[in-house]
Amino acid sequence: MTVREGVAVSPQVRDHLGPSLEQVLASLWPGDCQTCNQPMPGRRPALSIDEISDFAMATLHHDNCRPSDWNTDRPIPIGTAAMVTNHTWCALVPVVTGDDGQEQIKPYVLINPTLELIYLTRSPLGQWRVEPHFALEGTGFAPPPFTSTTPAAGATATLQATELTISLAGGALGPFAVTLSDRARELVEADRGATVVITHAIDPHELTDPVQLGPVLRGDRTVMAYVRIDRAGLQ
Structure with a gap:
């Protein structure tokens, strides 16, 4: 099942994504935490977004590993393919x-x-959308x-x-x-x-x-x- 139910989403993330939040949540599944690489099922997932200009990466983490946030300042943490x-x-x-x-x-x-990670691009009108072609x-x-x-x-x-x-x-x-x-x-x-x-x-x-x-x-x-x-x- 996707993470539509029970996922931690900060007010900042809700504000930035707006109506796109539903599509983002419908595109993610609770596999492994993208911070500690441990299984997520049974523990509350949190949605975090790392943004660079018109590109962003949405990832799932244990709520206590990385609380839900919208990051525009810190370097984007890139894990390994094994994560x-x-x-x-x-x-x-x-x-x-x-x-x-x-x-x-x-x-x-x-x-x-990537069950726990998706790429987003921003339209000319400013709306974020899931972009399956980004890494291809x-x-x-x-x-x-x-x-x-x-x-x-x-x-x-x-x-x-x-x-x-x-x-x-x-x-x-x-x-x-x-x-x-x-x-x-x-x-x-x-x-x-x-x-x-x-x-x-x-x-x-x-x-x-x-x-x-x-x-x-x-x-x-x-x-x-x-x-x-x-x-x-x-x-």
């Missing part, structure tokens, strides 16, 4: 392909790359609608047994591993890759039915790309 939690899942999605309108089942790899510049990911079968320039996949690993150029995020069912592996091999969906709109571990993907595939806090398997890594 953030990612969740993945492979969904088999019916997709209309070609001009005949026929449906085919395609593998969609869902990745929430140059990788070939883009918001839906998505129909491309051109491989993403900045992402690769390797398949070993039933584990598919997605790696992104630059190493700022990932790598991300997902366990495939036998059917999903067959489809990934047949397509020589998979559609990869990077999103802050859902926790893939909470999905039980591909129907739940509707808002994600329509572009809610989501970017997508076709990622081809590196044949050297196919086993």
Whole structure:
């Protein structure tokens, strides 16, 4: 579940985010505290924002590790990749392909790359919004609608047994591993890759039915790309 309920939000954070607060809280999950790196479930999380000009980073912490605040003065504390939690899942999605309108089942790899951290950008009108594309510049990911079968320039996949690993150029995020069912592996091999969906709109571990993907595939806090398997890594 997201942190909409029970999260500590200071008046300063509420004032700065305004109506964007709801979307920010709906995009965060209580994984590990971004101060002490200990699990958050069972303890009250606090929302903190670190701002630099028109960019900001929203993170979750134990309330007693870092109380909710809006930081514009202190250096932004950057943790290690090990401090953030990612969740993945492979969904088999019916997709209309070609001009005949026929449906085919395609593998969609869902990745929430940072449950406890999101990036925000500020619009020309001053409203903050969740920006899933911020750390993915140059990788070939883009918001839906998505129909491309051109491989993403900045992402690769390797398949070993039933584990598919997605790696992104630059190493700022990932790598991300997902366990495939036998059917999903067959489809990934047949397509020589998979559609990869990077999103802050859902926790893939909470999905039980591909129907739940509707808002994600329509572009809610989501970017997508076709990622081809590196044949050297196919086993």
